[in-house]
Amino acid sequence: MMLTRMIDAKTEQITLVPEGRNRGSTAASLELSHRILPTGEAVARIGGELDVATADLASRYVTQVIDRHPGPVVVDLTALRFCDARGLSALLRMTRYAEQAGQTFRITSTSPTLLRLLRIIGLDRKLLPAN
Numbered sequence: 001m002m003l004t005r006m007i008d009a010k011t012e013q014i015t016l017v018p019e020g021r022n023r024g025s026t027a028a029s030l031e032l033s034h035r036i037l038p039t040g041e042a043v044a045r046i047g048g049e050l051d052v053a054t055a056d057l058a059s060r061y062v063t064q065v066i067d068r069h070p071g072p073v074v075v076d077l078t079a080l081r082f083c084d085a086r087g088l089s090a091l092l093r094m095t096r097y098a099e100q101a102g103q104t105f106r107i108t109s110t111s112p113t114l115l116r117l118l119r120i121i122g123l124d125r126k127l128l129p130a131n
Contacts, residue, residue, distance in 0.1 A: 030054040031079060032061045040071035047079025050087030059090040063097045072104035083114055091127055 031047035044065045046058055066073050075094065077083075083091075091107060098105030107127050110118065118124040 030058060032058060034061075034065050036069060036071075040069075042066075042069040042071060042073045043076055044073065045076045045079060047081070049082040050080055050090060051082060051084040052086040055086040055090035058087075059093050062094045066094075066098050066101055066103055066105070070103070072106075073098055075105075075107045076109050077107055077111070077114065078109040080111065080114065083117075088117070088121070088123065092123065095127055 029049050029051075032045070034042055034044040036042050042065050044062050046062075048054070050058055062073070062075060075091070095105055110128070115124065115128075118127060
């Protein structure tokens with residue numbers, strides 16, 4: 001796998017691409033980025049596939065965002081195409097890490113499929129903001 005990191009003053013993006021695929025391909029396994037809003041809220045985006053091959057990297061990335069930014073952290077899953085049990089476990093680890101750090105943490109923009117899965121296993125109350 002190839003890891004590409006692009007950083008500018010306000011955002012950071014990491015793309016993990018399987019060997020033999022080009023960076024422009026939709027087959028990139030994982031896309032990570034974050035930005036800090038003027039309100040001080042950090043928004044971390046996870047795109048692609050959150051699975052056994054990528055969950056640990058995504059978890060480390062988001063915990064680093066939590067460490068660097070004392071304000072609330074939101075994980076935006078708009079671009080997430082797939083999430084397996086290891087991906088769900090990573091989301092739960094991120095939540096626990098933020099709680100231990102005393103920070104507000106939530107996930108947003110889940111697909112209907114992921115939302116249904118979170119409800120079935122009872123993680124929706126833990127990971128999603130109250131409506």
